[in-house]
Ligand SMILES: Nc1nc2c(ncn2[C@@H]2O[C@H](COP(=O)(O)OP(=O)(O)OP(=O)(O)O)[C@@H](O)[C@H]2O)c(=O)[nH]1
C-alpha cells in the first residue's frame with residue numbers, strides 16, 4: 414500500500430503521526446517488536462473496533478444484528494454464542510474460523526444467511542470467528558460480538574476478557590518473531606465498547622467495564638469510548654417504576670437515567686433500547702405476512718386482545734383465527750410489547766402499509782438514538798481513540814521486548830509526538846473523561862460546553878451553532894477561546910484550570926481552521 418493510500422484511511426492527523434512514528438521506529442527495534450508495529454499500523458488504518466459486551470443473554474447478538482441490519486449472529490443457543498465474532502467490511506460475504514494456532518478455515522453460512530450455530534470443529538482450538546460482510550455500516554466500524562460475561566463457562570469468559578483487554582498478558586519467548594499475546598491483543602482488542610445491560614445493573618457489570626477501561630486506549634479511558642444501552646426495555650414492568658405513569662418507554666428512560674449515574678464514570682450515557690424489535694425491523698425479519706397476522710389480531714375484540722396480551726402463554730394458547738404457530742412467530746420477533754405496539758399502530762391507521770408498520774416498530778425500538786450516539790460520539794473521537802490505543806500498544810510492545818535501549822527509543826519518540834499540535838486530540842479526550850466522569854467538577858453549563866466541543870465532528874455542532882455562517886462561527890470560536898483562557902487564569906480550581914486550557918486550545922484551533 415502506498416503511504417498516501419494508507420493516510421486516506423486513517424482517522425485523522427493524530428493517527429497519521431502515530432503511523433509515521435511506527436514506520437520510523439520499525440527499523441530501530443527488534444524483528445519481533447517490528448512485527449508488532451506492523452500490526453499496530455494495520456489496525457490504525459482499520460475502522461473503529463466496537464465491542465458489544467455485557468452479561469450472558471443480555472441481548473448482545475440481537476443488537477449486533479440490528480446494528481448491522483442483518484440477522485447474521487446466532488442468538489439464544491449454539492456454541493457460537495460462546496465465541497468472539499468480529500464483523501468487518503468485505504467485498505464478498507465470508508466467515509472464517511480462526512484457530513489458536515493461527516490456522517483459518519472458511520465456514521459456509523447457514524441456509525438463512527446466518528453463521529451456523531454449530532461449527533463442526535473442535536471449539537477448544539478456536540480463537541475467534543472473522544465475518545466479512547458487504548453491509549455498508551461496517552465500512553464505518555467493525556462490530557465485535559462477545560460471549561456473555563458472567564457465564565458459567567470459564568473459557569468463553571477468558572476469551573471475552575482477552576478481547577476487552579482485561580486479561581494478563583503472558584511473556585513471549587525472546588527469539589521468536591511470532592506475534593505474542595501483546596501484539597495479538599493489539600489486533601483483536603476493542604477500542605470502544607457498547608455495553609449492554611438489562612434492568613438492574615450488577616456489581617460485575619461495573620467490574621467488567623472497569624477492566625475494559627483500565628486496559629484500553631488512553632490512560633484514562635471511560636466515557637470517551639464507552640456507551641451503554643438498557644436493553645429489553647419492553648420487558649420492564651412500568652408499574653414498578655414510580656413516576657412512569659404506567660408507560661413502558663418512560664419507565665425505561667427513567668431507569669436508564671438512574672443506571673447512568675451508577676455506571677458513570679465508566680460510560681457516557683445509558684440509552685433504552687428494544688433490541689429484539691430493532692433486529693426484526695432492520696434485518697428483514699419482519700415480513701408482510703407478519704403485518705397481515707397483526708392486522709387480523711387488531712380486528713379482535715378489545716377485551717379479548719387485552720387478555721391475550723397478559724402473557725406469552727395466553728397469547729399463543731388462546732382460541733383465535735390466527736394460527737397459534739403464527740402467533741408464536743410474532744412473539745419470537747416482537748414479543749408482547751411489540752405486538753401491542755403494532756396493533757395500536759394499525760388501529761390508529763387501519764390502512765398502514767407493512768413497510769410503514771416496520772418503520773413504526775423501528776422508531777419504537779430506540780435503535781436510531783443508539784446509532785446516532787455511536788456515529789456522533791465515536792466517529793468524532795475516532796482519531797483520538799485509535800491513536801491512543803495504538804500508542805498504548807506501541808508502549809506495551811516496547812516494554813515487552815526486554816531491551817532497555819529499545820524501550821528508551823520508543824519512549825523518546827512518543828514524547829516528541831505528544832508535543833506536536835495534533836496531540837491536542839488526546840488532551841481533549843482526557844479533559845472530556847475528567848468532566849464527563851465528574852472527576853473534575855464544573856458548573857453544569859460549562860460541562861455541557863466541554864462535552865459539546867469534544868463530542869462532535871462538525872464545527873457548527875461543536876460550537877452549538879448548527880448551520881451558522883462561517884464568520885459567525887469564527888467570531889464565536891474566538892470569543893469562547895478568550896473566555897476559557899481567562900477562566901483558566903482566574904476563578905477556576907487547579908483541576909478546572911487544566912481542563913480550561915485544553916478547551917481554550919480547542920476553540921483556538923477551530924478558529925484557526927475557519928477564519929477568513
Ligand atoms: N423481549 C425482548 N427479548 C430480547 C430483546 N433482545 C434480545 N432478546 C432475547 O433475549 C435472548 C438472548 O438474546 P441474545 O442476543 O442471544 O443474547 P446474548 O447476550 O448474545 O447471549 P449470549 O451470547 O449467550 O451471552 C433471545 O431470545 C432474544 O430474542 C429485547 O429487546 N426484548
Ligand SMILES: [Mg+2]
Pocket residue numbers: 473474475487488489494558559560561
Ligand atoms: Mg450472543
